[in-house]
Amino acid sequence: MLKLNINKKIYELDIDPDTPLLWALRDVIGLVGTKYGCGVAQCGACVVHLNGEAVRSCVTKVSRAAGQQVVTIEGLSENNDHPLQKAWLELDVSQCGYCQAGQIMSAAVLLRENKNPTDKDIDNAMEGNICRCGTYLRIHKAIHLAAEMQRKGSK
Ligand code: FES
Numbered sequence: 001m002l003k004l005n006i007n008k009k010i011y012e013l014d015i016d017p018d019t020p021l022l023w024a025l026r027d028v029i030g031l032v033g034t035k036y037g038c039g040v041a042q043c044g045a046c047v048v049h050l051n052g053e054a055v056r057s058c059v060t061k062v063s064r065a066a067g068q069q070v071v072t073i074e075g076l077s078e079n080n081d082h083p084l085q086k087a088w089l090e091l092d093v094s095q096c097g098y099c100q101a102g103q104i105m106s107a108a109v110l111l112r113e114n115k116n117p118t119d120k121d122i123d124n125a126m127e128g129n130i131c132r133c134g135t136y137l138r139i140h141k142a143i144h145l146a147a148e149m150q151r152k153g154s155k
């Protein structure tokens with residue numbers, strides 16, 4: 001049995017410890033906001049937070065997450081009101097949407113560590129997240145907007 005803390009809820013799973021965390025999230029627990037893209041750490045669709053760090057859940061063994069804090073897109077905010085989620089809606093960032101949970105989870109780590117990121121900071125933080133629809137310009141704008149919302153909110 002593996003005990004997982006996901007979005008502040010405890011799950012006990014009877015699962016092979018080598019199973020990718022992504023499989024546990026989607027197929028066992030039913031948290032399907034995190035997406036399977038490439039399965040080999042190349043696209044970023046599967047990014048979740050493990051103890052506050054962005055990790056690719058397709059190549060992270062579920063055993064590595066046991067006893068740690070996992071946050072998925074479903075747990076990023078209480079009411080879908082993280083500044084990034086608000087900015088994403090305001091600027092209508094998503095196209096097909098497939099990559100967007102991973103994009104937001106990567107951006108959330110950036111904004112926690114850097115309250116006022118430059119374009120270059122955003123490029124560096126987001127370079128591993130691929131969008132086949134090419135929404136990169138709107139993602140950039142939304143991260144700037146979310147950073148602004150966050151700064152105003154924290155005054
Ligand atoms: S599905 Fe994990 S990086 Fe592509």
Ligand code: FES
Pocket residue numbers: 094095096097098099100130131132133134135
């Ligand atoms: S919005 Fe379609 S893959 Fe990014």
